[in-house]
Every structure is written in C-alpha cells, then in structure tokens.
Amino acid sequence: MGALTLLLVLATPWVIGCGALSALGVRFAHDRFAYAGWAWLAGSLITALFLCGWLLFGLPIDAFPSAARVLAAAAILLFARSWLRARHAPQRAPARPEGRGGRLERLLFLAVVAACLALTVDRAVRANAAEVVLLGDEARIWAGKAKAIHVSGGLNERFAKLMEPEEIVLHKDYPLLNPLLQVWTFAHFGRVTDVENRWVIQACVAALILAAAGALLRLARPLLAALFLVLLATSQQLRVSTGLVEADGLVALGLLAALDLLARFEEDGERRWWRLAALALAYLAWSKNEGMALALAAAVALFTLRLGRRPRGERALLFAGGALALLLPVGVIALHLSLNARFGFANDITASSAAGTFFARVVAQAGAHLGAVCAFAYEYGVRRAGETHLMFPLALALLLLFPRRLGRLLPLLTLACGLALPGFLLVYLGTPHDIEWHLYWSIQRILFQLLPVVLLWVAAATQELAAAAGFGASWRAPTARPGSRRTGSCFPRAGA
Amino acid sequence: MAKAQRIKTAAAAAALAAFLLWAAGAALVREARILSSVSLAERRALLDVDLEDVYRASAREHYEMFTALRAHVPRDVHLVIYSRVSAEQQSDPLLGQDLKKQLTLLRGKLQALHFPAQVTPLAGEVENPETYLALLDPSYYVLNITPEADFPGQSRFDLVARGATYALHRFRGAD
Numbered sequence: 001m002g003a004l005t006l007l008l009v010l011a012t013p014w015v016i017g018c019g020a021l022s023a024l025g026v027r028f029a030h031d032r033f034a035y036a037g038w039a040w041l042a043g044s045l046i047t048a049l050f051l052c053g054w055l056l057f058g059l060p061i062d063a064f065p066s067a068a069r070v071l072a073a074a075a076i077l078l079f080a081r082s083w084l085r086a087r088h089a090p091q092r093a094p095a096r097p098e099g100r101g102g103r104l105e106r107l108l109f110l111a112v113v114a115a116c117l118a119l120t121v122d123r124a125v126r127a128n129a130a131e132v133v134l135l136g137d138e139a140r141i142w143a144g145k146a147k148a149i150h151v152s153g154g155l156n157e158r159f160a161k162l163m164e165p166e167e168i169v170l171h172k173d174y175p176l177l178n179p180l181l182q183v184w185t186f187a188h189f190g191r192v193t194d195v196e197n198r199w200v201i202q203a204c205v206a207a208l209i210l211a212a213a214g215a216l217l218r219l220a221r222p223l224l225a226a227l228f229l230v231l232l233a234t235s236q237q238l239r240v241s242t243g244l245v246e247a248d249g250l251v252a253l254g255l256l257a258a259l260d261l262l263a264r265f266e267e268d269g270e271r272r273w274w275r276l277a278a279l280a281l282a283y284l285a286w287s288k289n290e291g292m293a294l295a296l297a298a299a300v301a302l303f304t305l306r307l308g309r310r311p312r313g314e315r316a317l318l319f320a321g322g323a324l325a326l327l328l329p330v331g332v333i334a335l336h337l338s339l340n341a342r343f344g345f346a347n348d349i350t351a352s353s354a355a356g357t358f359f360a361r362v363v364a365q366a367g368a369h370l371g372a373v374c375a376f377a378y379e380y381g382v383r384r385a386g387e388t389h390l391m392f393p394l395a396l397a398l399l400l401l402f403p404r405r406l407g408r409l410l411p412l413l414t415l416a417c418g419l420a421l422p423g424f425l426l427v428y429l430g431t432p433h434d435i436e437w438h439l440y441w442s443i444q445r446i447l448f449q450l451l452p453v454v455l456l457w458v459a460a461a462t463q464e465l466a467a468a469a470g471f472g473a474s475w476r477a478p479t480a481r482p483g484s485r486r487t488g489s490c491f492p493r494a495g496a
Numbered sequence: 497m498a499k500a501q502r503i504k505t506a507a508a509a510a511a512l513a514a515f516l517l518w519a520a521g522a523a524l525v526r527e528a529r530i531l532s533s534v535s536l537a538e539r540r541a542l543l544d545v546d547l548e549d550v551y552r553a554s555a556r557e558h559y560e561m562f563t564a565l566r567a568h569v570p571r572d573v574h575l576v577i578y579s580r581v582s583a584e585q586q587s588d589p590l591l592g593q594d595l596k597k598q599l600t601l602l603r604g605k606l607q608a609l610h611f612p613a614q615v616t617p618l619a620g621e622v623e624n625p626e627t628y629l630a631l632l633d634p635s636y637y638v639l640n641i642t643p644e645a646d647f648p649g650q651s652r653f654d655l656v657a658r659g660a661t662y663a664l665h666r667f668r669g670a671d
Contacts, residue, residue: 122531125542125543128550129542130550130553132547132551132554133608134605134609140604143608144607144611148611151613161613165614167614168607194550194554194609195547195550196547227517227520230520230524234523386526398508398512401508402505462512462516465505465508465512468505468509469502469506469509470506471509
C-alpha cells in the first residue's frame with residue numbers, strides 16, 4: 001500500500017505536467033531528455049499552486065488527492081488530444097544539430113543519462129533508509145513548515161499561531177513550493193510522514209538531471225555533453241541535495257530550465273518556449289528566496305538584451321503578447337509576499353536590525369565582510385575541487401582568455417549570472433549574522449544553485465573552442481524550421 | 497584566423513579536454529568507491545526497508561518515548577520536557593552544560609520527529625510554582641525524563657504513559 005501511495009504521489013504531478021506541456025504545445029519529440037524534467041517542473045508547480053488555493057479556501061487537506069486526480073484525468077485528456085492531433089497533422093521533425101555525433105555517441109549519451117538517473121535514485125534510497133527527516137534545515141525549515149500546515153489543516157489562523165514561537169520553524173518567510181509538495185505527500189498518507197515526504201523533493205533532482213541532459217545536448221556534441229552531465233551528477237552538493245528535503249535542487253532546476261527555455265525561444269521564436277519559460281520562472285521564484293532573486297536577475301537580463309534589438313512596432317507587439325505569460329511568475333511572487341504579510345513572516349536579511357537598515361549595513365560592513373566572502377569563494381569554488389569541479393574559475397579563465405570568441409556566448413545566461421552574483425554579494429555584505437557563520441552555512445548551496453548553468457556555459461565554450469580548433473561543429477543550435485517565426489536571436493554567430 | 501590565435505585556441509581546447517577528462521575520471525573513481533561500499537544484496541534490501549526500522553534507528557535510545565508520544569500526544573500541543581536536577585548539578589560548569597545540551601538536543605529531536613507546537617525545557621525547581629501552574633491548560637503535556645522524581649505541579653497531571661527513561665503526563669486542570 002505504501003509503495004502504491006508513493007507511486008501516486010510521484011506520478012500524479014508528472015501526469016499533470018505532461019498535460020500542461022501538451023497545452024503549451026511542447027511535445028516529447030522537441031526534447032526527448034528534457035521533456036520528463038519539464039513535465040515534473042510544470043506538474044509539481046501546478047499541483048502546489050492548486051493545493052495552495054485549496055488550503056486558502058479552507059478545504060480539507062485529505063480530500064485534495066482526489067481533486068488532484070481529477071486534474072490528472074483532465075491532463076491525460078489534453079495529452080491524448082494533443083497526441084492525436086500530432087499524429088494526423090503533418091509535422092516536421094525538429095531539426096537535428098549538424099555534426100553532432102553518430103549513433104554510437106548518442107547511445108553512449110543515453111547510457112550516461114540513465115546511469116546518472118540510476119545514481120540519483122540509489123542515493124535517494126540510501127538516504128531514506130539511513131535516517132528520517134530529523135536534522136538541520138530539512139527538519140527545521142522545510143519539513144517543519146510542511147508539518148505546521150498539515151497539523152493546522154491549512155494556511156489559517158491556527159497555522160499562524162503554530163508558527164509564532166521563534167524556534168518552531170526557522171526562516172518562516174521562505175516560499176511554499178517545497179513545503180506544499182511535502183503536504184501533498186502527507187495528504188496521501190493521511191498523516192505526517194517521516195521519510196516518504198523526501199521522495200517528492202528528490203524527484204526534483206532527477207528532473208534536474210534530465211533538464212540538464214537536454215540543455216547540454218543542444219549546446220555540445222553527445223560525448224562532451226555526457227562529460228558535463230557526469231560532472232553535474234557527481235558534484236558534492238547535488239549528492240547532498242539528493243538525500244535531503246531542502247530546496248536547493250528546486251532552485252537549480254528552475255534556473256536551468258528557465259534560462260534554457262528562454263534561449264530556445266530566442267533562437268526559434270516559438271512561443272511554446274516562452275510560455276514554458278514563464279512557468280519555469282514561477283517555479284524558480286517560488287522555490288526559495290534565492291530563487292526569487294535569480295528569477296528577477298533572469299528577467300532583467302532578458303529585457304536588457306531585448307532593449308534596442310527590434311523595431312519599435314514589433315517590440316511592442318512582442319512585449320504585449322509575452323507579458324501575459326509573465327503574469328504567472330509575477331502572480332506567484334505576489335502570492336508569496338501577500339502570504340508572508342498576512343502571517344507576519346519577515347526576512348532576516350532585509351529586515352532592519354540594531355545595526356540599521358539592510359543598505360546601511362551593506363555600507364557599514366562592506367569592508368569587513370568582503371575579505372571573508374572572497375576567502376570562502378576561493379575555498380569552495382577553487383580549493384575544494386569536488387564541490388563544483390572548478391567550473392567557476394574555469395568559466396572566468398575562458399572568458400578572460402577568449403573575450404572576443406566567447407564574450408557573447410549565451411548572452412542571456414552570462415548576463416543573468418552576472419547580475420545574480422553581485423546580488424548574492426550584497427546579501428553577504430549586508431547580513432545581520434556573523435559573516436563566517438552565514439558563509440559557512442550557505443555558500444556551497446549558492447554555488448550549487450548556479451552550477452548547472454555554469455556547466456552549460458563551459459560546455460558551449462568547450463564546443464566552440466573545439467570547433468574553432470577543427471574538432472567538430474560549433475555549439476550553434478539547429479537552424480530554424482522553414483516557416484517558423486524568428487524574432488531575432490540573442491545568439492550572434494561566433495566571431496561576428 | 498592568425499596562426500598564433502589558431503595555436504592558442506587548439507592548445508586551450510586540448511587543455512580543456514584533458515582537464516574535463518581528468519575531472520570526470522576522478523569524480524567517477526570517487527563515485528565508484530562510494531557505490532562499492534554497499535553490496536548489491538544490501539542495496540536490494542534497502543529498497544524493501546521497513547520505514548519503522550529507520551524511525552527506530554533515528555530515534556535511538558528515545559524510540560520507546562517517541563512511540564508513546566505518537567500514540568498519546570497530538571502534534572499541536574505544548575510539551576514541557578522536565579529533567580530533575582539539583583541546584584549543585586545545574587551550577588556545575590561542566591555537568592550543568594552537559595545537562596543543558598542534552599535537553600536542547602532532545603528538544604530539537606522532539607520538534608523534528610513529533611512537531612509539538614512548542615517544546616519548553618525545564619530543569620530542577622520552578623521559581624514561582626503558582627505562576628507556572630496558572631499558565632497551564634489542557635493542551636500541556638509534561639515529558640519527565642527523570643521519572644524517578646516528581647516534577648512541579650505533578651498532582652495536577654494524569655499519567656498517560658511510562659517507560660524506563662520517561663513518564664508522560666497530561667494536565668488535568670485545576671484541582
């Protein structure tokens with residue numbers, strides 16, 4: 001019974017996600033690897049949003065799984081309709097990248113993806129068999145909040161009262177996506193669980209592997225993509241995230257998916273990517289406070305790159321059409337902020353302290369904190385090679401060595417990271433906590449959240465350099481299908 | 497492209513490829529070491545693990561206590577962990593710290609495993625017993641981890657469960 005229940009916990013959001021992808025016009029053939037990851041992202045977000053609304057309306061938690069199954073049934077119908085339409089309409093297969101490895105190389109890549117997924121499942125099983133949710137942030141932040149929601153029966157006054165004492169749940173202001181996914185598990189089992197609630201968060205790490213596989217294969221030949229996927233799957237923090245019910249895996253998935261999908265939209269102008277990217281941005285913003293900052297960085301990067309690239313009339317049209325999709329991430333952020341205001345949950349970093357407001361602290365502490373930030377960044381980004389496989393210094397080195405060739409590589413990703421890093425630096429400069437304590441407990445996670453996109457960049461750079469040296473084709477994406485709308489690309493040809 | 501630039505690019509590509517192969521190889525060796533620490537049979541057994549056994553292993557010496565809590569105590573109550581310590585023990589710099597640490601750890605474990613609404617550690621005597629008793633209501637439970645000794649106001653509580661290392665009481669109300 002437990003195994004069947006767990007299957008429903010995992011399968012229902014995924015089916016809902018497949019239905020959502022169908023509604024957005026995204027098919028399995030568009031990306032055979034990333035599709036399953038996107039389906040999980042979309043489905044888990046929709047399930048959590050639906051559950052949030054359910055709780056706000058005061059409906060019983062235990063009745064929610066049945067309601068979700070109705071949603072899943074609707075998703076199946078949507079998927080079936082889309083599949084039948086695709087069968088009967090003449091469809092052109094998505095263009096394959098040129099010179100992207102033979103059949104054997106692609107089979108090898110498939111084997112590596114399967115091995116990385118198997119490794120993720122193995123780690124999850126071992127972690128769940130070793131200890132229940134008991135220690136650290138997974139117990140005191142994420143599971144604690146989920147238990148408070150379940151025990152109080154919803155997002156109500158009883159929940160507000162349960163959360164009052166300082167020591168009950170830490171970081172009360174953190175977004176609800178992770179806790180709601182755990183409540184989803186509790187609702188299926190009819191009680192607070194001690195281990196089963198990990199699976200729904202561990203599934204996000206599996207989705208990250210799949211989304212990364214699809215994104216890497218777009219940018220690099222299969223052999224190279226496989227190498228980078230191995231580096232991601234063997235990074236220290238991904239191993240840690242696979243064993244815990246924390247939210248860093250969700251942030252990493254949301255950021256990778258959002259930037260990859262926005263890049264696809266920039267390349268071929270297909271609106272399905274824009275809409276799915278908006279969903280990914282909502283997922284990212286609702287995963288953790290860092291996710292919200294990263295979503296804003298991605299949005300600012302996108303609009304910065306688009307400014308001045310198009311004639312006035314077309315830009316206005318594009319922005320008008322695209323703005324509707326952005327209602328979702330904006331709405332999610334508004335929901336999060338309004339719930340925090342309702343329950344009085346304040347952020348410890350941005351709130352004023354005895355030392356003054358956040359910006360006053362930044363000014364006062366910058367000199368004292370900068371050294372510590374640099375020291376920790378060196379320790380975890382460079383000296384401990386296993387943490388991030390030296391990807392951050394490598395990316396920087398490549399950019400400095402080949403500024404013309406690589407300077408305009410994946411501009412959206414580069415600019416988004418370029419905006420995010422100073423943002424994180426500001427947080428450390430203005431923190432009200434002891435700086436070394438704050439860095440010790442957070443910098444590894446920050447690096448992990450950015451690692452998949454940095455790996456993407458280095459993979460594209462490697463492919464580009466290899467092509468320039470005469471080994472294989474450039475990273476450039478497949479040419480657009482004839483007839484598809486192009487809105488102009490943010491990916492100028494290398495060397496242009 | 498100028499020859500020098502071509503050489504530079506080719507050298508960088510080769511160095512990059514070598515580094516990536518080394519990094520991935522080292523990572524795979526590390527991973528293989530971790531994977532080989534658990535045999536295939538053990539791995540298969542993990543798929544079928546009894547989650548109650550995992551709970552028991554996590555609760556350790558407190559398993560019996562937590563089982564009693566699960567059976568008798570709702571999750572949204574106020575739980576007081578009481579430990580009888582003498583004034584001398586409390587003021588002892590080493591022993592007092594150790595006792596405080598034990599209570600803190602148990603409190604953390606309780607909130608993680610059982611999530612009562614609030615867990616208050618209480619050790620030794622209560623300074624103002626009448627004020628303390630006036631604050632109690634039926635949502636209060638006391639978990640006495642030194643069951644051989646009474647705790648303040650015990651006469652107003654009903655015994656719910658008892659084990660070798662604990663006694664669980666629920667506040668009855670005013671006499």
